[in-house]
Amino acid sequence: MKNATPNIRNAEATAERILRAAQTVFHEKGYDGATTREIADRAGINLTLINRYYGSKLGLFEKAVLPHLNLQPLLQGTPAEVARRLAELYVDTGPKDGFDAFVVLVRSIASREAGPLLIARLQEAALTPLERILEGPDKGARATLIATQLAGLVLRFRIMAEIPLSEEERRELKRRLEASLHAILLR
Amino acid sequence: MKNATPNIRNAEATAERILRAAQTVFHEKGYDGATTREIADRAGINLTLINRYYGSKLGLFEKAVLPHLNLQPLLQGTPAEVARRLAELYVDTGPKDGFDAFVVLVRSIASREAGPLLIARLQEAALTPLERILEGPDKGARATLIATQLAGLVLRFRIMAEIPLSEEERRELKRRLEASLHAILLR
DNA sequence: GCCAAAAGTCAACGAGTGATTACTTAGAGC
DNA sequence: GCTCTAAGTAATCACTCGTTGACTTTTGGC
Numbered sequence: 001m002k003n004a005t006p007n008i009r010n011a012e013a014t015a016e017r018i019l020r021a022a023q024t025v026f027h028e029k030g031y032d033g034a035t036t037r038e039i040a041d042r043a044g045i046n047l048t049l050i051n052r053y054y055g056s057k058l059g060l061f062e063k064a065v066l067p068h069l070n071l072q073p074l075l076q077g078t079p080a081e082v083a084r085r086l087a088e089l090y091v092d093t094g095p096k097d098g099f100d101a102f103v104v105l106v107r108s109i110a111s112r113e114a115g116p117l118l119i120a121r122l123q124e125a126a127l128t129p130l131e132r133i134l135e136g137p138d139k140g141a142r143a144t145l146i147a148t149q150l151a152g153l154v155l156r157f158r159i160m161a162e163i164p165l166s167e168e169e170r171r172e173l174k175r176r177l178e179a180s181l182h183a184i185l186l187r
Numbered sequence: 188m189k190n191a192t193p194n195i196r197n198a199e200a201t202a203e204r205i206l207r208a209a210q211t212v213f214h215e216k217g218y219d220g221a222t223t224r225e226i227a228d229r230a231g232i233n234l235t236l237i238n239r240y241y242g243s244k245l246g247l248f249e250k251a252v253l254p255h256l257n258l259q260p261l262l263q264g265t266p267a268e269v270a271r272r273l274a275e276l277y278v279d280t281g282p283k284d285g286f287d288a289f290v291v292l293v294r295s296i297a298s299r300e301a302g303p304l305l306i307a308r309l310q311e312a313a314l315t316p317l318e319r320i321l322e323g324p325d326k327g328a329r330a331t332l333i334a335t336q337l338a339g340l341v342l343r344f345r346i347m348a349e350i351p352l353s354e355e356e357r358r359e360l361k362r363r364l365e366a367s368l369h370a371i372l373l374r
Numbered sequence: 375g376c377c378a379a380a381a382g383t384c385a386a387c388g389a390g391t392g393a394t395t396a397c398t399t400a401g402a403g404c
Numbered sequence: 405g406c407t408c409t410a411a412g413t414a415a416t417c418a419c420t421c422g423t424t425g426a427c428t429t430t431t432g433g434c
Contacts, residue, residue, distance in 0.1 A: 029297065140360075141356050153339075
């Protein structure tokens with residue numbers, strides 16, 4: 001047999017394990033704070049395999065994070081739907097399945113190596129898609145307003161999640177945010 | 188004389204030079220990215236004086252950055268004045284006199300050492316002052332909306348400043364932002 | 375069963391990091 | 405002018421980082 005019985009030695013599976021572990025660690029520590037040794041430990045693989053499969057720490061970062069830095073999937077549907085979806089999503093600490101590319105963005109933006117990649121990527125993966133779904137005047141300004149609002153919410157609820165907010169306040173925030181986003185999306 | 192003729196050897200002046208250099212380097216690189224050696228070089232002083240005067244890199248950070256992480260001074264006056272001031276200030280790359288504590292915040296938030304300090308400080312230096320100037324209902328939600336909007340703008344215009352925005356778009360953004368902030372401040 | 379090639383392991387290098395210890399120099403007070 | 409203390413310096417420690425090159429083990433085709 002060729003492709004059956006996944007063996008102990010399986011390059012594809014190993015590369016995948018590395019990728020998953022990298023996502024988790026980059027999420028928790030950011031690019032600079034993450035070490036290749038911790039990624040290797042979490043993946044349960046040897047340290048050197050990271051360089052073998054991804055060339056370098058930065059190469060791994062590009063494969064593990066950049067593709068997921070994409071607002072597009074959240075922008076489908078009517079303005080009302082989009083506004084509701086964004087408000088729901090960003091005012092919670094999230095399901096926290098261990099990886100959120102936008103959290104990685106904020107935690108890695110200061111990195112001398114990863115920062116420039118993230119900035120370039122954000123242009124095409126967030127600002128441009130946002131502009132594209134807008135109709136009417138001032139697309140650039142409106143896209144910026146939405147993107148900055150969302151970025152701030154990531155910082156507040158995904159990274160500074162320990163600062164408390166009552167359930168009542170959270171509900172009211174979601175309501176106001178949804179209304180605000182909807183208004184901007186419409187005109 | 189005692190306090191006159193500032194000598195070559197002047198502890199107070201040296202400590203001050205260290206503080207200024209630290210602000211610049213922390214601003215540019217964030218806490219983790221900044222090295223004590225670069226701070227010492229920029230200050231034109233010996234490396235060991237940092238530890239002598241501030242105990243540690245983290246001690247220096249506390250003195251150099253945390254006190255300036257304060258929204259209070261920007262919140263004086265009528266809601267209209269505050270809205271205009273904030274809109275003016277945050278939609279520009281700024282005078283860039285080399286130090287903005289909120290830029291340092293974003294660039295250091297992922298740091299294992301400095302991060303917790305920043306989060307704690309932000310609560311009392313931004314969210315609480317904001318809530319305090321608000322009147323009417325939903326103070327917590329409204330303060331959060333303003334703070335997150337401003338945080339996103341810091342990220343967009345102070346850190347990702349190289350992403351272009353036309354003068355026209357910038358003007359329109361300022362107008363819309365001011366209106367939005369004003370509305371939130373009022374009710 | 376043999377054996378090349380793929381997959382995985384091991385030890386270490388070189389560059390930086392914050393911090394410390396022991397030393398040297400300058401200045402203020404008498 | 406001497407001296408004692410504060411200010412500044414030099415050398416280095418202990419540690420972590422990403423990365424590399426040589427080595428060992430497993431696998432699949434013949």
